Amino acid sequence: MSNLSPPEAHENSEHSAFLAHHFESHKQQFAAGKLGMWIFLLTEILLFGGVFCAYAVYRSNHPEIFEWAHRFLDKFLGAINTTVLIASSFTMAWAVRAAQKNQTRLCTVLLAVTLLGGCGFLGIKFVEYKSKWEEGLMVAHYFKPTPEALEHIKHLEADTAHLKSKPEEIPRNAGIFFSIYFCMTGLHGLHVIAGMSAIGWVLVRSAKGQFSSAYFGPVDYVGLYWHLVDLIWIYLFPLLYLIH
Amino acid sequence: MSHPNPHSSYVHVVPLWVLCAVFAALLVFTALTVAATWFDLGGWNLILAMAIATVKAALVALYFMHLRYDNPFNALVFVAALVFVALFISLTLLDTLQYQPDIRSWQQAHPAD
Known part of the structure; x- marks a missing residue:
């Protein structure tokens, strides 16, 4: 092992509890873990590809449904949620940096x-x-907007005057929009819950002081997952809330 | 990358100012994409919204996800996923657009109640 560079020799002599036997160094372990995470993210992108495909097919064939039904979504809440998710992506990226720099307390807080x-x-x-749910805006033929909900979208004219469709003329199969809305945001929401569980796991480990500049892989991998969740929302927001 | 001492990291650590700049840029682009809906650009509205989303996604992937500093093979995995999604969507669209006229004529023959 005399050909090892000093840092790697140093790592090996530590017999770190977090370096698996089959890896020569933390660096090699991290590179392998990261590639594994990217391959997992590839499968996630393909999974979301399915719902994006459904969106593309229905929007290209029935643009009038999307244009008419998107008025029921609250652009303001959508924009706030985009900002919240981007901010949490920023603190996640910062947490990875803190772990890489041995700033354990900062990492835990972030x-x-x-x-x-x-x-x-x-x-x-x-x-x-x-x-x-309260306005009856459910999927497919469960789409039964209440009179109040229909009345509400008539008063959005200042915002939607450019739209070709009229609020009072419900297009055929209007429920398709909410089928796709709930599939896309629901699948995304499940991923937010999964990401939060993973963040909770690294949060506990960080609080126990298990991460260091030599071993921070799990924070980085969980970060990649959380950024992917953010990345998908970056597309969902304009596709669902900002239809013109 | 050189190792000045055993406690330095073996990966590129993204400077804090870069993370802050990317965060600020993402907020600006979010405001832009909302503001873009106030203008009627016809078919260009969707293209503009997708272009802004793609710039935002690229910023997240390059800096927050470290792809700019990473082993290029990880970026290749990511791009491969996008290529296959694009193939998947475009081939499906080709097929469904093909039989739309049949659906339309059926709908005209069977008006909704």
Whole structure:
């Protein structure tokens, strides 16, 4: 082992509890873990590809449904949620940096802030889902908007004067929009919950002081997952809320 | 990358100012994409919204996800996923657009109640 560079020799002599036997160094272990995470993210992108495909097919064939039905979504809440998710992505990226620099306490605090961001996102999403439920804006033929909901979109004219469709003329199969809305945001919401669970896991490990500049892989991998969740929302927001 | 001492990191650590600049840029682009809906650009509205989303996604992938500093093979995995999603969507669209006229004529023959 005399050909090892000093840092790697140093790592090996530590017999770190977090370096698996089959890896020569933390660096090699990290590179392998990161590639594994990217391959997992590839499968996630393909999974979301399915719902994006459904969106593309229905929007290209029935643009009038999307243009008419998107008025029921609250652009303001959508923009707030985008901001919350971007901010939590920022604190996550900062947490990875803190772990890489041995700033253990800062890393723990930033992971906690990221987790709070996830809670905020789900809280706002819950408010939105609840109002959709109360207004009868459900999937496919369960789409039965209440008179109040239909009345409400008539008063958005200042915002929607450019739209070709009239608020009072419900297009055929209008429920398709909410089928796709709930599939896309629902699948995304499940990923937010999964990401928050993973952040909770690295938060506990960070609080126990298990991460260092030599071993920070799990924070980085969880970060990649959380950024992917953010990245998908970056597309969902204009595709669902900002239809022109 | 050189190792000045055993406690330095073996990966590139993204400077804090870069993370802050990317965060600020993402907020500006979010405001822009909302503001873009106030203007009627016809078919260009969707293209502009997708272009802004793609710039935002690129910033997240390059800096927050470290792809700019990473082993290029990880970026290749990511791009491969996007290529296959694009193939998937475009081939499906080709097929469904093909039989739309049949659906339309059926709908005209069977008006909704």
